[in-house]
Amino acid sequence: MPVKGRIEVNELYCKGCELCADSCPQGIIGMAAERLNAKGYHPAEMIKAGCNGCGICAIVCPEAAISVFREVTQSQSEDKA
Amino acid sequence: MPVKGRIEVNELYCKGCELCADSCPQGIIGMAAERLNAKGYHPAEMIKAGCNGCGICAIVCPEAAISVFREVTQSQSEDKA
Amino acid sequence: MQNEIIFAGFGGQGVLFAGQLMTYAAMDEGKEVTWIPSYGPEMRGGTANCTVVIADEEIGSPLVRNPKAAIVMNLPSMDKYEPLVQPGGVLVVNSSLIPRDAVRKDITVVRIPANEIAEELGEKRMANMVLLGGLLAHLPVLPVKAIEKALGEHLPAKRQKMLPANIEAMKRGAGY
Amino acid sequence: MQNEIIFAGFGGQGVLFAGQLMTYAAMDEGKEVTWIPSYGPEMRGGTANCTVVIADEEIGSPLVRNPKAAIVMNLPSMDKYEPLVQPGGVLVVNSSLIPRDAVRKDITVVRIPANEIAEELGEKRMANMVLLGGLLAHLPVLPVKAIEKALGEHLPAKRQKMLPANIEAMKRGAGY
Amino acid sequence: MAKQLLKGNVAIAEAAVRAGLQAYFGYPITPQTELLEYLSARMPELGRAFVQAESELGAINMVYGAACTGARVMSSSSSPGVSLMMEGISYIAGTELPAVIVDVMRGGPGLGNIAPSQADYNQIIHGGGHGDYELIVLAPANIQEAIDLTVLSFDLAEKYRSIVVVLLDGSLGQMMEPAELPPMKPLKTSFPEWATRGEEGDPRHFLSSIYLDPSEEEVANLRMMRRWQEIKANEVRYKEYSLSDAKIGVIGFGSAGRVALSAVRSARAEGIPVGLLRPITLNPFPSKQVEELAKKVDSILVVEMNGGQMLDDVLRDVNGRVPVEFYGRPGGVVPFPDEILGEIKRLATQPIPTEGTPRDRWLSRMP
Amino acid sequence: MAKQLLKGNVAIAEAAVRAGLQAYFGYPITPQTELLEYLSARMPELGRAFVQAESELGAINMVYGAACTGARVMSSSSSPGVSLMMEGISYIAGTELPAVIVDVMRGGPGLGNIAPSQADYNQIIHGGGHGDYELIVLAPANIQEAIDLTVLSFDLAEKYRSIVVVLLDGSLGQMMEPAELPPMKPLKTSFPEWATRGEEGDPRHFLSSIYLDPSEEEVANLRMMRRWQEIKANEVRYKEYSLSDAKIGVIGFGSAGRVALSAVRSARAEGIPVGLLRPITLNPFPSKQVEELAKKVDSILVVEMNGGQMLDDVLRDVNGRVPVEFYGRPGGVVPFPDEILGEIKRLATQPIPTEGTPRDRWLSRMP
Amino acid sequence: MTVSAPVSEKTIYSRPESLTTTPTHYCPGCTHGVAHRLIAEVIDEMGLREKTIGVAPVGCSVFAYNYFNFDVVQAPHGRAPAMATGVKRVLPDRNVFTYQGDGDLASIGMGEVVAAAARGENITIIFINNTNYGMTGGQMAPTTLPGQITTSSPNGRDVETQGYPVKAAELLATLEGTGFSARRSLHDPKNIRLAKKAIRTAFEVQQRGLGFSMVELLSTCPTNWGLTPSNAQKWIEERMIPYYPLGDYKVHPMLAEVKI
Amino acid sequence: MTVSAPVSEKTIYSRPESLTTTPTHYCPGCTHGVAHRLIAEVIDEMGLREKTIGVAPVGCSVFAYNYFNFDVVQAPHGRAPAMATGVKRVLPDRNVFTYQGDGDLASIGMGEVVAAAARGENITIIFINNTNYGMTGGQMAPTTLPGQITTSSPNGRDVETQGYPVKAAELLATLEGTGFSARRSLHDPKNIRLAKKAIRTAFEVQQRGLGFSMVELLSTCPTNWGLTPSNAQKWIEERMIPYYPLGDYKVHPMLAEVKI
Numbered sequence A, B: 001m002p003v004k005g006r007i008e009v010n011e012l013y014c015k016g017c018e019l020c021a022d023s024c025p026q027g028i029i030g031m032a033a034e035r036l037n038a039k040g041y042h043p044a045e046m047i048k049a050g051c052n053g054c055g056i057c058a059i060v061c062p063e064a065a066i067s068v069f070r071e072v073t074q075s076q077s078e079d080k081a
Numbered sequence C, D: 001m002q003n004e005i006i007f008a009g010f011g012g013q014g015v016l017f018a019g020q021l022m023t024y025a026a027m028d029e030g031k032e033v034t035w036i037p038s039y040g041p042e043m044r045g046g047t048a049n050c051t052v053v054i055a056d057e058e059i060g061s062p063l064v065r066n067p068k069a070a071i072v073m074n075l076p077s078m079d080k081y082e083p084l085v086q087p088g089g090v091l092v093v094n095s096s097l098i099p100r101d102a103v104r105k106d107i108t109v110v111r112i113p114a115n116e117i118a119e120e121l122g123e124k125r126m127a128n129m130v131l132l133g134g135l136l137a138h139l140p141v142l143p144v145k146a147i148e149k150a151l152g153e154h155l156p157a158k159r160q161k162m163l164p165a166n167i168e169a170m171k172r173g174a175g176y
Numbered sequence E, F: 001m002a003k004q005l006l007k008g009n010v011a012i013a014e015a016a017v018r019a020g021l022q023a024y025f026g027y028p029i030t031p032q033t034e035l036l037e038y039l040s041a042r043m044p045e046l047g048r049a050f051v052q053a054e055s056e057l058g059a060i061n062m063v064y065g066a067a068c069t070g071a072r073v074m075s076s077s078s079s080p081g082v083s084l085m086m087e088g089i090s091y092i093a094g095t096e097l098p099a100v101i102v103d104v105m106r107g108g109p110g111l112g113n114i115a116p117s118q119a120d121y122n123q124i125i126h127g128g129g130h131g132d133y134e135l136i137v138l139a140p141a142n143i144q145e146a147i148d149l150t151v152l153s154f155d156l157a158e159k160y161r162s163i164v165v166v167l168l169d170g171s172l173g174q175m176m177e178p179a180e181l182p183p184m185k186p187l188k189t190s191f192p193e194w195a196t197r198g199e200e201g202d203p204r205h206f207l208s209s210i211y212l213d214p215s216e217e218e219v220a221n222l223r224m225m226r227r228w229q230e231i232k233a234n235e236v237r238y239k240e241y242s243l244s245d246a247k248i249g250v251i252g253f254g255s256a257g258r259v260a261l262s263a264v265r266s267a268r269a270e271g272i273p274v275g276l277l278r279p280i281t282l283n284p285f286p287s288k289q290v291e292e293l294a295k296k297v298d299s300i301l302v303v304e305m306n307g308g309q310m311l312d313d314v315l316r317d318v319n320g321r322v323p324v325e326f327y328g329r330p331g332g333v334v335p336f337p338d339e340i341l342g343e344i345k346r347l348a349t350q351p352i353p354t355e356g357t358p359r360d361r362w363l364s365r366m367p
Numbered sequence G, H: 001m002t003v004s005a006p007v008s009e010k011t012i013y014s015r016p017e018s019l020t021t022t023p024t025h026y027c028p029g030c031t032h033g034v035a036h037r038l039i040a041e042v043i044d045e046m047g048l049r050e051k052t053i054g055v056a057p058v059g060c061s062v063f064a065y066n067y068f069n070f071d072v073v074q075a076p077h078g079r080a081p082a083m084a085t086g087v088k089r090v091l092p093d094r095n096v097f098t099y100q101g102d103g104d105l106a107s108i109g110m111g112e113v114v115a116a117a118a119r120g121e122n123i124t125i126i127f128i129n130n131t132n133y134g135m136t137g138g139q140m141a142p143t144t145l146p147g148q149i150t151t152s153s154p155n156g157r158d159v160e161t162q163g164y165p166v167k168a169a170e171l172l173a174t175l176e177g178t179g180f181s182a183r184r185s186l187h188d189p190k191n192i193r194l195a196k197k198a199i200r201t202a203f204e205v206q207q208r209g210l211g212f213s214m215v216e217l218l219s220t221c222p223t224n225w226g227l228t229p230s231n232a233q234k235w236i237e238e239r240m241i242p243y244y245p246l247g248d249y250k251v252h253p254m255l256a257e258v259k260i
């Protein structure tokens, strides 16, 4: 079963440039059409499931607005031990 | 019989640097030991015969002080004609 | 006699262009006139504003602390300029983007839903013209015809077909 | 009381060094003193000169138009400074290189074949010391001993062995 | 020609073109950039030389070279860029060449900001470069003046073999006013004798600012100083507003002068006998006019968009005749008319203080 | 320590070393070069930083960077080189950093020559760079003063977060006099809070001259101007010679002041009541002293090795109280005492003219 | 939609400590921000934050001091390498770098950067090549491509009168004092990763005292190019890279053994 | 002894017309004079004397305007290429060249010469590399050899703190606007002949509008090197040439067909 991940977009920094959305292999990022942030941009958000925490969106984000997390399954944590 | 040539050193320019003397293949240039020019240098002069007008001294002279001449023998002038 | 009008809003709302139109019109009317923009930091974006002074004699300062009138197209501009308009002056408010009412009672406040009207007329970017129409209705410093002439001469070629719509926009604004 | 001496000649004749020696000596004698060279064009060669002022009180100008004395080591310097020496002053002439006599009658003129004397003593470069000796004989601003001490302290290490010869040179110069 | 609505920077650029500008060398800097951008299209279109230099240092030395040919040449910049031109300016002045430089001043010192300022008055008027030299400095207060003075600058530069600086602040560069452009002058076809143009048959010339022999340099310096006396005698320009019966004289140039004019009008409306002297040539400075003013008014108010620079020249010329007060806004702030009106009212109603210097008194009044 | 016979350039270099100079950045130029050459051996020998920069432009910006660390830093140059530093100087002033610059002036404008001159007075005192800023300027007249003022310059620079310029002419750089050097100070080990030193645990700092908001720039400008008032109140330095009973006051700085001293002495010997005021701080200028002098003498003679630059500051401070005359030698010429004596005698015997300006009258007397 | 966090998860990426919490003023999608981020990441990873002093230029990145969470000084236009030299000579053990645009480094600042490289000055230069003068509104830069339209090359850069683009990485590689000179691009994830490696290498060169190090980064200017952020990235790939080949132009031999 | 002239003889060499009759101020044996002579010969041979404008630098050759028999202007230290650009842009059909020393071109003037080359400015640069600042008394130049003692590198140039020599011919060859970049030496007759050829080529490049051309000439400074003129020439051969290889570093393809 595929790795599960998620991202958090800090709307303080996001400028809705869409580079993350363009580059997400899973195509699960979109701009919040209805919402504007303080700077007046539609911020990025996850629009569907399927994030595997690959981190590519964070790599392209010019504003360092994205944090990426990955679920740790039992096996993995054992590997650690 | 070897080509004959001669040089004229313009003492207005000569600074007695000896570069011409060093480079003359015939070794016939020396500095006039007894004479000082207006600038206070011992100027270059021909100290013996044998100049063939090769022009090398003029090529190395930093002051463009040397004029070089070469005798034109009959044959040469005929070649010209 | 001298009138000063400040145009203020977001970059892209056409405040500088509206101001220039008025300046051209004033010039054609043989008035003394100055147009001066706020030129921001050496970078993009942010808010924009310009000051237009129209007078009969040589104009001194192109900038004034207290203008006779102001057109405000967004909330920050409203907050900044409402307090500065001269008593008895005119404040034209783009109610489409500015929820709050004006607090001043000593000035004429004209609220116009400029964005809605402009979209009705099929071109968002005409909101500035709607508000300009509103201004001229309450501060008749120039005949509307003069502005229409200026529009004809200075509307970018590719938007010339929008000329009638622009004129209509002013008319609609004048209705408030 | 203030005395000014100009040292002048070709670069390489040691006029600057002779002036400095006198300056060191004056300093050791507790006098106020200044030494100022003519620093020529940003390039080599040409003539060199320096002015030494020795006084009992704070020195004003380090340069003077009319020095009390001048040591001239070549003809151009003679031509330049003979007219400038104060009436009653001293002109020390290197007769080895300067054929002509002085025209001034109101100054003490000392002609010394400095080059010849120096060569006799085995070192062309001591001509300046010969002339310095001549100067001090006719303008006793400083005791010869003071100069000798300065010589001892400032003659370049490699030339220290020449110290006695230099002292001898001054003595010979003093004879004129 | 009919009036057109023109932005200061563009108006100056086109005026220069019509005055016969043959070569322009510049580097981008706000608030001057539109001038360069306009010429980047206009000059090539006319087959004339336009070079965006590697820097202002490059630009001023390209101007130096081009000026040696006797052609009409110009550069433009703003405060930090102009500071980089100081060596070149001193060389051009020392070589006695005609050239025009437009300086659209911004807030400083250092990087500062890009807002309108007059804080480079001293740099431009009192020699930012080394050595004894003077620059002719013209200070327009509106777009029409900017055009007219730009044209004049080329004529003065050639007449006196001098650098002419058109000195304005950022707001004049950025604002629009109706103004009339002059007709197009043809490019020069005859050139001064001294020009180095590599012309067949011409005697060879060289141009340099070097005078290795100080006495020769002194002769050159004196020649230039005497030429300057001539300039001072012939070229002083200024404008007076309601000074005839004034008891208070306001002095300000450029935008500060404009703002002061508004204040003077309001004050007059309130019956205060005040007038304005607006220097147009900052160098030569209208010393005589300031002196005359000092003889008839009771007090003088100097207004600048800086910390008090022209003030010193006014004090020198007032020479103690009447008290002088100063009001300035440094750092890129443009004063509003009401601030100056307040100062005028103070002078009209309160005894004029005399202790301390005008600058000290101003500082004590500032927040 | 005993006196040594020292050349001006070398004396200044060693004095700086003993004052704790940690980094020097410079570029060769006559008549300053010995200073750089001396430090090229001395600094490495002490394990301190010496860099022969690519240019004066590079040098002043290296100084800028080094000054950000709070260390004692210096550069030195001569007229054309100093002109290239104007942008950097304005930035350093705008960032309020301490730094020392030695300027050994030569004849100009342009390439000019390498002879002694004072023609950069205006450039250094009245802001050669852009914007409102002031530099502390110290003008030695002999080698001992050059040493003492060099040491002082570092202290003043740090006390007021200011650039201090040691301003002298080529002859002072080249001449030798007996003088005493100060003892060696250790290098600094504690640094101001504002310094950017990348120290573990320090809060992060940044240093810049940018104030994008004009009102913030105005606050910074006013802060610096008020600091300048403090400097003007505390740091004025000058020397007076036989002024007590003088009826004629001579004013001159540096070498011109020295030459004037000789003339004053000769005049006194002839019974002329004349004295000398020699400003040591050219900025802050001894305005009070000039004012006091103007109150007690009948006339003032300003002597400079230029075309009359400090003259304007004297005129401002004399403020019309007494007539002022000027005598100068521009272009690298050093006046002889007898020339100045002649001027003093003229003032003592003939009525002082009042028409025209002192500069105009001087030019009319010059060949 | 949002996904609730699982019981246990690990952080793959979070904002680096060497960036402050101040949002940038850069236009949306401008890769100046990516360059800032990479520098911050590298400095975090090398543990140099507390001993780093950055030198900001004049250009859109003039405010870099607001974004970097370490000491920063700000240089006159083009003079950053000289200013960095001043800092480095007083504090030789600190990590000193400049951040410069193409107008700043390749036009007005060419003299200073070449001299710093020739001196083998132990500093690092991060060079942002966006083919124009961003801050002043998009004028031609030395790096502007032939035929490219800018506000001061309105008919497209004419190489006959306006010259040819300057290739800084190649030019600086010719100087003996240069320990590392490379060109990378910021237009996609793969290249961004490679850019970060190069930045790491540059700082390693400085830490090892191997001389002058420079990384040229091809960067977008969507605003002045008149392109969307993603089209701007394509423009780099299609237009810039062919003219500005990516790669290492000078690598100090002693770098072989450096593992990154 | 003197030889009386024969009845008929032809002149093999005489002072070129492009030199004035003013004796130079150069030190005895200084090859600045040779460089002047070669330029004058080439300009005579190309018949360009009356349409040439030279730009003199600040350096020992500051007085070049006294020696060249055509129009000359004199630039601030290092700015000759900018000044030449100004002249050339106004008078594109004239022959414009600068004559610059190594302090002038490779130190303070690096920015201007690189920019001129990048612009492909149609001017010629004659660059005199004598490894020091001659005029100011022999300080270190960017071209000073490692370990070489000068008045500002009294312990010999330490490459660690004072950097490495700049190789101008190689550096300028990297720029696309450069049509010709070569290095020659003035230390013996053979090389002097080759130097003259290169100068000719450089002017041909300009005449054909092929862009920026530069000839670097290794030149002696007997005075500051403390050597006799002839030993100074040996020093070039033994010390300089190994470090500064002679040769062509950039040759415009269209030069192939140019016969000189």
Ligand SMILES: Cc1ncc(C[n+]2csc(CCOP(=O)(O)OP(=O)(O)O)c2C)c(N)n1
Pocket (backbone or CB within 6 Å): C042, E027, E028, E029, E030, E056, E080, E081, E084, G058, G059, G060, G061, G077, G100, G101, G102, G103, G104, G105, G128, G130, G132, G133, G134, G135, G136, G141
């Ligand atoms: C001496 C000087 N000249 C010009 C300017 C104006 N200026 C500010 S930024 C800039 C160019 C910036 O372009 P670049 O270096 O490419 O940086 P970018 O904005 O593209 O990142 C210029 C010319 C200045 N501030 N100082």
Ligand SMILES: Cc1ncc(C[n+]2csc(CCOP(=O)(O)OP(=O)(O)O)c2C)c(N)n1
Pocket (backbone or CB within 6 Å): D042, F027, F028, F029, F030, F056, F080, F081, F084, H058, H059, H060, H061, H077, H100, H101, H102, H103, H104, H105, H128, H130, H132, H133, H134, H135, H136, H141
């Ligand atoms: C701005 C400026 N800085 C410094 C100088 C002093 N200066 C005159 S010539 C020179 C160096 C000349 O050396 P180089 O260019 O190698 O020419 P060379 O004399 O060796 O032929 C310097 C530094 C100056 N005149 N102007």
Ligand code: SF4
Pocket (backbone or CB within 6 Å): A009, A013, A014, A015, A016, A017, A018, A019, A020, A021, A043, A044, A060, A061, A062, A063, A064, A065, A066, G029
């Ligand atoms: S890349 Fe970053 S700034 Fe752009 S939209 Fe995504 S999160 Fe926002």
Ligand code: SF4
Pocket (backbone or CB within 6 Å): A005, A006, A007, A023, A024, A025, A026, A027, A028, A029, A050, A051, A052, A053, A054, A055, A056, A057, A058, A068
């Ligand atoms: S971490 Fe990978 S999968 Fe998840 S959103 Fe970002 S790019 Fe898409």
Ligand code: SF4
Pocket (backbone or CB within 6 Å): B009, B013, B014, B015, B016, B017, B018, B019, B020, B021, B043, B044, B060, B061, B062, B063, B064, B065, B066, H029
């Ligand atoms: S080379 Fe020329 S200058 Fe030297 S000695 Fe011979 S002739 Fe005289």
Ligand code: SF4
Pocket (backbone or CB within 6 Å): B005, B006, B007, B023, B024, B025, B026, B027, B028, B029, B050, B051, B052, B053, B054, B055, B056, B057, B058, B068
């Ligand atoms: S021409 Fe040749 S042979 Fe004759 S002197 Fe000159 S070098 Fe010697």
Ligand code: SF4
Pocket (backbone or CB within 6 Å): C044, G025, G026, G027, G030, G031, G032, G060, G130, G134, G135, G220, G221, G222, G223, G224
């Ligand atoms: S102007 Fe260009 S470089 Fe500057 S911030 Fe905007 S996109 Fe980036």
Ligand code: SF4
Pocket (backbone or CB within 6 Å): D044, H025, H026, H027, H030, H031, H032, H060, H130, H134, H135, H220, H221, H222, H223, H224
């Ligand atoms: S100092 Fe050197 S370069 Fe200058 S003239 Fe003398 S030998 Fe030639």
Ligand SMILES: [Mg+2]
Pocket (backbone or CB within 6 Å): G101, G102, G103, G128, G129, G130, G131, G132, G133, G134, G141
């Ligand atoms: Mg850029």
Ligand SMILES: [Mg+2]
Pocket (backbone or CB within 6 Å): H101, H102, H103, H128, H129, H130, H131, H132, H133, H134, H141
């Ligand atoms: Mg050299």
